[in-house]
Amino acid sequence: MTAFSFLSHLYCSRTGERHDADRIQQLSAVGAPLLAAYDLDALGQAMKRSDLSGREATLWRWHELLPVRDPAHVVTLGEGMTPLLPLPRLGRALGIDALWMKDEGIVPTGSFKARGAAVGVSRAKELGVTALAMPTNGNAGAAWALYAARAGIRATIVMPRDAPSITRNEVAIAGADLYLVDGLISDAGRIVAQAVADGGLYDASTLKEPYRIEGKKTMGLELAEQSDWRLPDVILYPTGGGVGLIGIHKAFKELRELGWIDPARPLPRLVAVQASGCAPIVAAWQKGAAESEFWADSQTVAFGINVPKALGDFLVLEALYESGGCAVAVDDADLLAAQRMAAELEGAFVCPEGAALFAAAQRLREEGWIGPGERVVALNTGAGIKYPDTFQAEAPLLRPGDRLSAKGS
Numbered sequence: 001m002t003a004f005s006f007l008s009h010l011y012c013s014r015t016g017e018r019h020d021a022d023r024i025q026q027l028s029a030v031g032a033p034l035l036a037a038y039d040l041d042a043l044g045q046a047m048k049r050s051d052l053s054g055r056e057a058t059l060w061r062w063h064e065l066l067p068v069r070d071p072a073h074v075v076t077l078g079e080g081m082t083p084l085l086p087l088p089r090l091g092r093a094l095g096i097d098a099l100w101m102k103d104e105g106i107v108p109t110g111s112f113k114a115r116g117a118a119v120g121v122s123r124a125k126e127l128g129v130t131a132l133a134m135p136t137n138g139n140a141g142a143a144w145a146l147y148a149a150r151a152g153i154r155a156t157i158v159m160p161r162d163a164p165s166i167t168r169n170e171v172a173i174a175g176a177d178l179y180l181v182d183g184l185i186s187d188a189g190r191i192v193a194q195a196v197a198d199g200g201l202y203d204a205s206t207l208k209e210p211y212r213i214e215g216k217k218t219m220g221l222e223l224a225e226q227s228d229w230r231l232p233d234v235i236l237y238p239t240g241g242g243v244g245l246i247g248i249h250k251a252f253k254e255l256r257e258l259g260w261i262d263p264a265r266p267l268p269r270l271v272a273v274q275a276s277g278c279a280p281i282v283a284a285w286q287k288g289a290a291e292s293e294f295w296a297d298s299q300t301v302a303f304g305i306n307v308p309k310a311l312g313d314f315l316v317l318e319a320l321y322e323s324g325g326c327a328v329a330v331d332d333a334d335l336l337a338a339q340r341m342a343a344e345l346e347g348a349f350v351c352p353e354g355a356a357l358f359a360a361a362q363r364l365r366e367e368g369w370i371g372p373g374e375r376v377v378a379l380n381t382g383a384g385i386k387y388p389d390t391f392q393a394e395a396p397l398l399r400p401g402d403r404l405s406a407k408g409s
Contacts, residue, residue, distance in 0.1 A: 006043040007067045010034040010210050021067065024127050026208050027182075033207035033312055034065050035250070036214055042256050049260045052225060055069065057299040059115055059218040067211050067255060073126035073307055074306035077108035079118050080218055080409035083180050084226040084377070089345040091326030091376075093170060094362040097144065098375040100232070102223060107352065109143040111242060111304075112381045117143035123200060125151045133195055134186030134204040135159065137240065137304050138167030139382055144204055145176035157200060158188040164303060166386050186308050206241040207312045216244040219379060220251030224265075232267050234372040236361055238261035238353035238381055239272035239281055239327070240307035246378075261395040265335060270325035272316060273360040275300035278310060281316055285327035291315055299389055301332045302352040304381065326369065335361040336390060340342065343384070352390050354380030 010019040012028035013035050019025055025034055043064050055061035059080025061280060068074055068298050082103050093097030104112035122146065124132060132208040134144055141157040148155040155176035160167065171178045181188045189205060196203040203209060224231060231252065232236075237245045249270060255261045278298035284291060294306040310316065320327060340357035342348045357378040364370045384390070 002046045002064070003069075004063055004071050005066060005069045006038045006040070006064050007048075007069065008037045008039045011037055013312075016339045019198055021210075022127075024129065024202065025210060026101055026203050030394070033213075033315070034210040036210055038065060038254065040254060044258050049225075049229070049258075055273075056176060058201075058214065059222070061073045062218055062221050067222065067350065068119070068126055068213050069111075070074040070126060073122055074149055075125060077114065077147070079107045079114040081222060082106060084223065085346075085348070087342075087346050087348070087378075090313045090342055093341060093345060094358060095365045096361060096370060096376050097373050100375070100377045101348065101359070102219065102226075102377060102379050103348070103349075103381065104219070104381050105354070109139070109146055110141065110383040110386050111139040112216070112379075113140040113143035115215035115218055116140070116243065116404060117215070118214035119142070120204060120209060120212040121147040121151050121153065123211040124204070124209070125196055126151060127300055129153060129202040131201050131203040132156070132204040133158070133192050135185050135192045136163070136167075137164040137185050137306060139237070139304055140206070141176075142167040142170035142174075145174040145178075147176040148176065156192075156195065158191050160184055160188060162303070164387055165387075166388070168386055175358065180199065181251040186294075186307065190218045206310070213243050213247045213250070215247075217247030217254075219244060219250040220248035221255070223248075223377065224252070224255055224261055231265070232374045232377045234364075234370055235268045235379045236271040236272060236273055238302065238305050238379075239316060240305035240353075240355055241346040242272065242281065242312055244379070244381070245272055246312055246315045246319055246336055249323060267323050270319055270323045270328040271360060271364070272320060272326065273327070273356045274329045275302045275335070276329045277332065278308060279327075280307075280311060280328040281327035282329040284313065284317055287321055290317060290338070294316070301387075302335060302356055303352070303387070304353045305356070318406070325405060326364075328360040328363065329355050330359040330363070332395060338362075339384065339390065348380070349384035350380040350382050351382035354378065354382065
């Protein structure tokens with residue numbers, strides 16, 4: 001019988017030191033994230049990519065490349081297999097010949113964070129975790145609180161007081177212990193770190209456990225399958241903590257090692273998109289640095305990417321350098337304009353973080369970095385309706401019996 005998972009071990013992302021995957025692990029001895037490794041030789045002998053055909057349309061169709069060993073421990077709300085949509089009208093407006101969007105706004109909890117929560121919570125349950133804690137800018141905390149509730153795990157979530165109200169409500173209605181901090185996610189992180197040090201809580205902070213990234217990498221796995229195993233030329237990704245971008249790059253490297261994508265073709269050029277008010281990855285990339293510096297006084301309406309210093313910044317930058325990608329910062333006014341343009345031209349109400357991708361893509365096309373005929377995928381990470389304050393509708397008030405005035409033809 002084929003194994004449900006081909007998880008082999010964990011390894012330190014800085015030193016490569018191996019760690020046991022079947023006990024609770026947080027950071028490595030040098031304080032770096034641990035990453036999951038799989039026995040790809042055995043997996044390649046056990047299955048072919050065509051074996052995916054007919055499987056359930058969730059991220060768990062990829063269970064051999066995920067860390068949960070026993071299907072009985074899978075905690076799911078039906079996440080994954082989000083659509084890959086062509087955006088021809090928006091593409092023409094931006095000057096891009098082949099623009100596509102993978103839309104994570106339709107997954108449970110309304111954002112791509114459901115992927116990391118599904119896999120992270122499932123593996124935590126399998127390892128015997130009963131209580132977890134994490135800082136969040138909103139969507140991750142909402143997802144982990146809801147999936148933890150489904151798993152019967154107690155969750156403690158700390159987020160900035162300015163986090164979107166919808167995400168606060170998601171956490172609270174899930175029965176998690178919700179705390180607001182008068183500060184940024186970095187301040188929330190320090191509070192969670194102290195609570196974890198005091199004992200009794202599993203640290204589910206970004207990259208402080210090894211399995212959130214495995215859920216995020218399924219975006220890359222799905223994209224390969226949906227593209228008939230011919231990857232796009234460019235992928236744009238809104239980057240705060242950057243786990244999704246790291247995971248997508250990891251997914252492509254695993255698929256290449258399996259021989260499921262053409263090893264002779266270059267991997268997609270990855271673009272980390274940040275807001276001008278919080279762009280530590282962009283600043284580091286512009287200098288060719290291996291790590292970023294803390295971004296003081298960060299502020300942006302794209303709240304999900306307001307991360308002044310990411311724990312995995314060196315992994316994000318490594319993915320950019322390895323793929324021949326780049327990092328771009330866009331102003332809030334430009335991303336809000338792009339959000340409205342996407343809705344008007346394509347009927348896609350994307351989150352502000354996702355909208356930043358279209359503003360960045362337009363600039364890269366104008367600069368010639370994106371070439372004619374190149375296939376470009378923007379990975380929208382959430383639903384616009386989760387950010388009700390980023391757009392205010394204005395409409396005339398009618399009285400009963402008033403007649404409408406025609407607009408346009």
